[in-house]
Amino acid sequence: MPLIETFTTHSLLAERLRFQHLTELNRMHQNQQVMATLGGVLSDEETRLFIFNNLHHWQQYGFGLWVFRDKINHQFVGRAGLRNTNVEGSNEVELAYALMAKFWGLGLATEMGEKILKIGFELLNLREVVCFTLTTNLASQRVMEKLGFKYEREFIYANFPHLFYRLKA
Numbered sequence: 001m002p003l004i005e006t007f008t009t010h011s012l013l014a015e016r017l018r019f020q021h022l023t024e025l026n027r028m029h030q031n032q033q034v035m036a037t038l039g040g041v042l043s044d045e046e047t048r049l050f051i052f053n054n055l056h057h058w059q060q061y062g063f064g065l066w067v068f069r070d071k072i073n074h075q076f077v078g079r080a081g082l083r084n085t086n087v088e089g090s091n092e093v094e095l096a097y098a099l100m101a102k103f104w105g106l107g108l109a110t111e112m113g114e115k116i117l118k119i120g121f122e123l124l125n126l127r128e129v130v131c132f133t134l135t136t137n138l139a140s141q142r143v144m145e146k147l148g149f150k151y152e153r154e155f156i157y158a159n160f161p162h163l164f165y166r167l168k169a
């Protein structure tokens, strides 16, 4: 399986998550607006653990999260990627995405998602990818719909109601 270290989208550069991204991820994880739909802000220590776990994921499965920058001035836009997860007893590969608030509403989560799904289906040979979000996260639900995900069910995750979607190759 090819290890996808970097790639580009129409307006973004993606690089595989590294420990060197700590400062930028801390900036995102300590931002209340961004983290309101992701379980709340994370401390520096929690973000170090987040990176550690996601680097381990890369080692174990050969894919994971990428950090995205805008092509013009290399500003940190956010993080997104594919992660193995267990949902109600089933092993799934999840599409995850989070952007700094100043980049919301520009179509960038959809742009990231499109390329990541292409990598997942065409290079990593995944057969399906899931995505889930809080019932209240309408922007994320819209991103999933624009990416072609089909709604499956509502379920409780981390004590909150979530909507679960799936996309087949």
Ligand SMILES: CC(C)(COP(=O)(O)OP(=O)(O)OC[C@H]1O[C@@H](n2cnc3c(N)ncnc32)[C@H](O)[C@@H]1OP(=O)(O)O)[C@@H](O)C(=O)NCCC(=O)NCCS
Pocket: 033, 034, 035, 037, 038, 097, 098, 099, 100, 103, 104, 105, 106, 107, 108, 109, 110, 111, 132, 133, 134, 137, 138, 139, 140, 142, 143
């Ligand atoms: C959710 C998130 C990733 C969306 O990123 P984004 O780059 O703004 O997404 P896009 O611009 O590609 O698409 C957003 C869509 O949602 C729509 N939208 C935004 N807010 C909405 C709302 N409150 N109600 C309904 N639709 C909404 C937009 O109009 C757009 O749809 P359109 O293209 O049909 O107009 C971003 O807000 C984010 O990072 N939030 C914090 C982290 C998070 O929630 N991650 C997802 C966890 S599952």
